[in-house]
Amino acid sequence: MPTTAHRPAPVRTVRDEGYFPPGSMLRRVQAEHAVGLLYGQRALCIGAIKPLNYVGTSEHTANKREPFKRLVRTGLAFEQVFFGTRAEADAVLRYVRRMHERVVGTLPEDGGATPAGTAYSALDGPLMRWTVAVMMDSAEVLHDLLVRRLAHEEREALWQDYRRFAVLFGTPEGALPVSYPAFRAYFDAEVAGADAHLTDEAHHVGRFSAFSIPVPPLRRPAMSVQDLVILGSLPERVRELYGLPYHPAQRALHGAVCAAARHARRVTPTRLATGRNTAVFRSVAAEEERRIRTGRRTPQVV
Template identity: 45%
Template sequence: MAVRQREPGYFADDSMIRRVMSKRAVGLTYGVRALVIGAVHPLLFVGTSEHTAHRTTPYTRLAVTGALFEAVFLGTKTEADRALAFTRRKHATVVGALPEDAGAHHPAGTSYAALDPHLMYMTMAFTLDSAEAMYDRLVRDLTSTEREDLYQDYVRWAELFGMPRSAAPADYPSFRRGFDTYLHSDELFLTEEAALVGSYLAGHRKAYRLPAPAEQVGSALYLLVQGSLPPRIRHLYGIEWGLADELAHRALCRSIRTAHLAPPLAPRVLAGALAGPSTPSYQLLARREQHMVRAGRASMPGVDPRNWIQRHGA
């Protein structure tokens, strides 16, 4: 009987982007980290928060975004095209201006648009940086050649969403120099809402205690994310990070990296648990959040369910 061939995706099975993003240790952590760091970019944060339908369900928004991204990373061309078309429809309506000052570089009235080439590039930059950081910590260190290949794959990924190739640096070293310079610049600014949302996402602020083992899993995730943040980002959020925190973070990273060594006698099920799509896990988180909101409990207490225009009647 003939074996049915799997429909190809936009990226080959041996491409770096698939090799990196198929690791669940990356898939379950990079998105949270990217949102926490990306919140320091006022145009990205405000543009998203003012136009999202998930102000009261931010983890559901994370799950939706993760599924869309993963469809392009790991899915077939049909699955990717469906995700890309959905995203383009949503992005077409994300146009506006900052309602208030957001630091010296972003005064009130500064315009934003989801389809702005530079903002599309910055979205890619935060995502790539987080995927790279979590792979290095939780799987193994990438080689210079692998970093270049991963970067070029990410540029292609961003192009599929509509970013022009000219919006991104030509190679990985240029990207790394530019992005690191940005992270050390005075352009970074956390609005009051961004600081609150980012603090929840990073686990710096917790609204509720979860039942075991969810509480332990959540604490481990927060430790991984907080420990991976650049020191300046932790400082902006007011996250204190001492020697004990650093040692705990390194120990947890080391244990996860060890699991990825896949010793010959390790059960086959272990390899299966370490790789594959992370969307189902995000969907579990989203369903829990939606159940909590239906029960009258805020997902992130203190975050106004209304956007700026609704609050001020503008």
């Protein structure tokens, strides 16, 4: 009697969709070009108001002649974690961990209410919390302004994803607000806090990071609009610390520009409005390199 040869069951492979798979709130928000292109500039501008965070980063920056190339590397690394496989993200996380282990020191001079000699470490929970907080706030605010307003449950899901993002980079879970309302209360209190202060260098770098991005000639006409979007999105206290005027006419124009952006997003196919921003990031680094090569001044700290 004929027999049927035994065939082993096919091995099912599990697709590596990363730490933030399609459908996760962080991936959905950060994939919006309007968010992904601007959140980093805004986050750096706000983040600089905490002297320990700013000085710790600045004191351990190797080449201050190319600030935008460094920012581009950071943006590309974060996109690997947002959108890449776990293997790709883990490579970034290992590299960042090694860098963070070297970022230790003390504040060389008073930073407002923070006295000289105060110790800092890139692996300190409160400092890591502030870093992820400005990213979360920027992503949330820009999505509201330029895409659509998030529902409360979406804000909660976004913060929970950002909590996971922070833990991946080594932030102690216990250092992070447990819910979106707790995050919002923390962030607003930090912006209003007595230790919010801009050192002279932070004032310079935070401002040019937000408003002096080097872009190829074809993109320059749009930069005034982009600058207005970021200016109007900043907390009032942050604008005051930078001495940035924001007049009623600017406020009205900001509202009109953002409303137009939201309308445009509703009629733009998702495949055109979302995705990685690798090409744009690299064009910024290339433009900075071109300017340096041709002897044109680029904002820098020396």
